[in-house]
Amino acid sequence: MGTLLFFSFGAMMSMIEKEVVHKVVHDPEFLALIKKKNAISFSLMAIMLLVYFGFAALLALSPQTLAKPIGSATLGIALGIGVILVACVLTGIYVRWANTEYDSLIQKLNARLAEKQLTEKQAEETHHA
């Protein structure tokens, strides 16, 4: 009997939890934020892939282009160092955006949701009373 009671209580709790999660995940602001974040990280990644595999394509298919001299070095050396720099810059752009704008938006969203949950709970309590 005791276990049964405990079990149904647990199931009830997880149902409430699920509802909260469901609400947050379908919150339009949260969805917009996820969308924006994915748009930024996927476009930065697309740039990285393009630059890197562009470099790989030259290396694989047209090494003679990369052998062209630039000063006393070659185009290949300049481009190789260039790809390394691009990787650093893209990383910097993303971390800057995520650690300032994204983090503060998430914080605001969390605060708003906590508030909403509280008011809903209060409304429920007054209703019960």
Place this chain on the structure above:
Amino acid sequence: MTTLGQPNAVSIAFFLGFILVTLGITYWAAKKTKSTSEFYAADRSVTGFQNGLALAGDFMSAASFLGIAGLVATGGYSGLIYSVGYLVGWPIVLFLVAEPLRNLGKYTFADVVAYRLKQRPIRTAAAIGTIITVVLYLIAQMVGAGQLVELMFGLSYSTALIGVGVLMILYVLFGGMLATTWVQIIKAVLLLGGATVLVLLVMNRFGWSYNNLFREVAGINPKLLSPDTTKVATSPLDVFSLMLGLMFGTAGLPHILMRFYTVPDASQARKSVFYATGFIAYFYVLTFTIGYGAAALVSAKYLAKDSFGSNMAAPLLAEILGGAPFLGFLSAVAFATILAVVAGLTLAGASALSHDLYVGVFRNGEQSEKDEVRVARIATVVLGVLAVLLGLLFKSVNVAFMVGLAFAVAASANFPALLMSVFWKKFTTGGAVASIVTGLILSVVLIVLSPTVWTDVFHLTSAPPFPLKSPAIFSMPAAFLVGIVVSLLKPEPEAAEKFESELLRTYAGIGAE
């Protein structure tokens, strides 16, 4: 003439100093290493900057310092291909896996894959993927360590291995992740500092002008400055395959992924990738300069395979420019580098054995913290002893080849399952296991059938059945494809249902450990 191989007072002093300091840190860390979170993740107390240095320390192995400098010195441009490929893995880690790892997992990357899926099959498969990657990488580092110490200090190969094994076990066993992190940080600072001084000496010799350096190199061998992929790949397709494996391998290396659990939250995790990328990029520019400096200044007869081999390009250059004391300093730094990387690898392997396999699979997730730490410590000793034995057994294996194999397995077995579990709602337990197994088997089998093993290791005269040197272009897409097909054939509604709470945790960090 070179004094390489004859230990001098400076190298011994630096070496002993490093051991004393790191053992002191281990003693300090041991007092703070009791719970699982302390043992595996330094109680999440590491800052983004510190973790950035430690990540760089994990990544800048002796193989990449001595190996890439040597590759540039003797092969020229092919060294740069590796540098670029290793580096671009870091943006991938940042954009795809760093934050989900920090927010979803606890101690291992299997935590993330198993988040929505069935614990036991996932943890078994992921632990096997982890152990194989770690052991391959460990063999490469141990063999490299033995050969280096033999060359630099004149100690015997087996003495060197036992020395590395004992010290590394002490760090991990008593100091856990906290000691390992600080050993990495110290080593990263020493390595970056030592390489910087060496580059300053090179640039001083060439009137602070890269133009002069390149002109000198071109005068000796103009081919060194032009791209040449024939050393590293058999065909244009093979070039792509190599570069694909290098890029995505980093995002599947268990000892790198594990470091994201040592910081308090996702913002610090991101920050640590930013610092790591900067340090590693700087380091590759240094090694590249050192390599060309060696090509210009070190007599070709020393770089030949029958003398010291190309791995010794950087130490030989250090001796020419800074004399025996600087050679001694750099030798000690190279040794410290190996120790630190081996400690990080052992900790990652021990976590997979205890957290995933023992607790997650055999004990069904139920085990007291105290017992879990005890098992992790036993696993550390077992892996440490195994590393020494494997190092002795594989003495003649090619180090670069083992590292390449580890990267191929990481990119094919670990990375696809990790990525799909985070981003794809319909991913299932069956799909994950099939993906890991496919990536693992395919990458290993294709390498055995490739010219790298078929011709260079087995010395078979018939044409290798698989014509490429790098398998990633087949094994990685295959792992994705098999994971997708198996997941679609047999859906797992319970897993899809949990995707919503996973989203909340991935993106907002709500409920993260």
